[in-house]
Amino acid sequence: MPQIKPITDRRNTNEISELCHKKNEPIFITKNGYGDLVVMSMENYEAMLDENEIDREIAQAEAEDCADGNLIDAGKINTLK
Numbered sequence: 001m002p003q004i005k006p007i008t009d010r011r012n013t014n015e016i017s018e019l020c021h022k023k024n025e026p027i028f029i030t031k032n033g034y035g036d037l038v039v040m041s042m043e044n045y046e047a048m049l050d051e052n053e054i055d056r057e058i059a060q061a062e063a064e065d066c067a068d069g070n071l072i073d074a075g076k077i078n079t080l081k
Contacts, residue, residue, distance in 0.1 A: 007031045020044070 003019055007029050016039055020027055026040035040048075 003027045005029055007036060017041075 003023060003025070005016065005019075005027055016027055020039060020041045024041075024044065026038045026044065028035060029037035029039060031037075
């Protein structure tokens with residue numbers, strides 16, 4: 001379940017840091033009752049960047065495969081041998 005904290009808690013940055021690392025998920029910071037910021041550990045941020053890069057590379061590969069029209073059904077690979 002996401003952690004949501006008011007911006008007035010910003011004075012207690014150690015608590016926010018501990019929550020980010022302990023829960024291994026981002027903390028959502030609100031301002032005047034509305035979403036304002038997201039805080040996460042460096043490890044989670046770097047993992048998210050890595051995952052996004054992999055997703056971009058897969059999307060690019062799929063686009064290239066569709067562009068040349070030579071798609072192979074993975075379920076039929078054994079029958080092509």
